[in-house]
Amino acid sequence: MNLTTYLQAGYPGLAIVSSEEARLEAEVATVCKDLERKLLAWSSTEGLVDTQEGRVTPCPDPLDALELLDTPFNTDTPRLVVLLRDLQLYLDQNDPQLLRRLKDSLRLAKGNGHTVLLLGCRLKLPPELKHEITVIDYQLPSPAELQVVLDGIIKSAELKRVSRELRESALQSALGLTTTEAENAFALSIIESKGINPTIIAREKANTLKRSGLLEVIPATTSLADIGGLNNLKQWLQGRAGSFHSRAVEYGLPSPKGLLIVGLPGTGKSLTAKATAGAFGLPLLRLDMGRVFGGVVGQSEANLRTVVATAEAIAPCVLWIDEIEKGFSGSKSSGSTDGGTSSRVFGSFLSWMQEKEKPVFVVATANDVSQLPPEFLRKGRFDEMFFVDLPDTNERTAIWDIVIGKYGRKPTDYDPVVLAQACEQFTGAEIEAVFVDALHAAFAEGREPVAEDILTALLNTVPLAQLMDGKIASLRHWAKGRAREAGNSTPSRSRPARRIDPGAN
Template sequence: MNLTTYLRAGYPGLVVISSEEARAEAEIAHACTSTKRKLHAWSSTEGLVDTGEGRVTPCSDPLEALQQLDGLFAAENPQHVVLLRDLQLHLDQSDPMLVRRIKDTLRMAKTNGHALILLGCRLKLPAELEHEFTDVDFDLPDTTQLGTVLDGILKSAKLKKVDEVTRESVLQSALGLTTTEAENAFALSVVETKAIDPKVIAREKARTLKRNGLVEVVEATTGLSDIGGLNHLKEWLTGRAGAFSDSAKTYGLPAPKGLLIVGIPGTGKSLTAKATAGAFELPLLRLDMGRVFGGIVGQSEANLRSVIQTAEAIAPCVLWIDEIEKGFSGSKSSGSTDGGTSSRVFGSFLSWMQEKQKPVFVVATANDVSQLPPEFLRKGRFDEMFFVDLPDALERAAIWDIVIARHGRKPTDFDTVVLARACEQFTGAEIEAVFIDAMHEAYFEGKEPGPREILEAITRTVPLAQLMDGKIAALRHWAKGRAREAASHPTAAKPTRGRRVQSMN
């Protein structure tokens, strides 16, 4: 946090947004000490406190607290910093007297070299104050800060220091957590295993992020070898798998920004996102963009900031955004539908994609690319855009092999070439649904699924390609010349066994 620089530059109004109040206050206190400023802190429960002398001035109302600063901010006094906790709760009430008083106090602070610092989990300033305060980045703890927490837990539990390899693994597993969350995870690991176990830390991080509701850690159990077909896409990813290494950084190679995969539902887009993390050997975070948008003023912007902060703290990592068009489709009409919230969030996300410095590889998938704003698709946001079409006969035959084997049967007991011809235009997800349907029928009759049950299930199924033939044709037309083909589909090829193709989306 570059708070010290801002204080030395004479900024009168600063904002620190963080849920780690104790750590943020410690950083603020350190900045005041290094700049030789006296620190005062206000909250509605404690009043105005001189942190150096411990003197308390009771005042639960922020307007009353600001009035107390008239004497404190006099020109003849030493430079002071006043920390205001949770002021957002009072600003939400749209009190014109409070807004006016803040502006007057900031003017006095600027003249005499003092500063106000607002601290809270969120902050949406009224228009009158938007240009009066400057946001100060407060990142999640890095491995050095988490290491201090780890040492404290080891000392309190009277455990020996872990070896360097284990320590590095533990700290990497804890990246993305606050100091409090990391401390809890370390303590839980000690209780469960009598040691610090990286697997326990990673498990608790996954639970914590999922509970927060914005991003979740997904275990990447697949790699590019688990995907058949999509050979062009796999070659592109293989060529960038080493771009996050130290040698690539020394070479001067910038980290890849991301990948946009568009195509027909059920054709393997989401699986590719998971396989990317496995191929790059990086953690995988899944973001539900719909959850970013909140009903409280300023919440959506704060949620996006939290997502970016978490991803950059865990970096290098893969950030997977599924069906991204659902999150940004309303940004064009945002001004008349939600007061411009969607447009602001969309703009912030685009700016981050364009300018991000941390190695966060974004994999976004979309079914209906027509809903995405044009500026989202231009070069510079993503490194490449691929189009995934329906599987051809070769891929469908191999999909049958995988589906049958996955459900505990032998593919050699079925003629998957015939089955592939019978389910033309089916996606991999639809093929699996057909086999499960056939299994239900066979189970009811007390036998194993056979060709009759499978062919009957195929007959009962209307594939998406028929239900949405017009939209699929339009998508193919749009993709031609705009997106790279994810796979090469030779028209004259005949299906053969042995080619491994994943079936699920």
């Protein structure tokens, strides 16, 4: 936070959005002490408080508090910093007298070097104040700040022999939390496990982010071995698995920016996003772009800032955005439907992807690339763009091996090669659904599934590719020369489906 610079430059109106009131006020007090500024703090419950002398002037109405500041604001010594808590609640009421008084106070403050600082967990400035007040970004706590919290918890609990490796693991698990949330997670870890347990801390972080409704922590339990085919894509990921290591930084290697995966539903795009985090050994965050957009003016932009701040605090990490075209399709409009909100959020997101310095690897998936604006696809946004086609025979064979093993059966009890030949134009998701259908049929008869059950389920399934042959042709035409092939391109993908009679030998 560059509050010191803004105060030295003489900004009369500042605002900081944060739910960490205690940590923020402590930093403001430190800055004021270093700059020899007098700090006054107001709230509707305490009134106007002189933090140095402890003098309190009761005034629950912010209008009265601003009137009390007229006299000191008309002098140039000592320079004041006036902290106003939760003023947003009063700005929401559109009180014209309060707006006028605040503008007058800012003008007086500007003339004599004073500063009015708004503090709250949200901010939506009315048009009258948008050019009068500057918003300062406030980052989530750094590892060093969380270290102080962790040390305090360890000392309070009288824990002994907490290794350095365990401390670092606990801090990594807590990144992205506020100091209060981290303190609660550390304390819960001690209560549940009688010590510092990074797994419990990570679980609480996942629950906290999930409650926010914007980001979700996904356990990185999927590996590249769980993906059938897509060898080109997997090799590309394996080649960048060490790019987030400290050795890469010393080598001068920039952190990878991200990956865009385009293809039909069910072809393994989402599975690849999960496997990417496993291959890189990084935490996986899932962003639902639909939740970013809010109904209140300014809420969407604030939500995106929260997402970016959280992802960068947890970095290095993988940020997964599924079906990204659904979130940004509205950015191509003129703004007549949403007042330009989609375009502003889209522009902010592109700028962040282009300029981000923190190691946040973005994995975006898309089914309908035609809905994405052209500027989203140009080089520099992502390191690479891959097209996932329908699996060929070899890839389907690998998928059958994985699916059969996933449900506790031995692939050698079946013939994955024959099954692969019988399900041309099937996606990986459809192959798994077919095997599940066979399991249900066999379970109903109290036996293990056999090849005939699988082939019967295949006959009863119409693959999505047959219903979307025109869409597939269009995607393939678009991807040619624009995106790299994720798997091994073979002519078998375009041949009509071959059926096998389940009664045949």
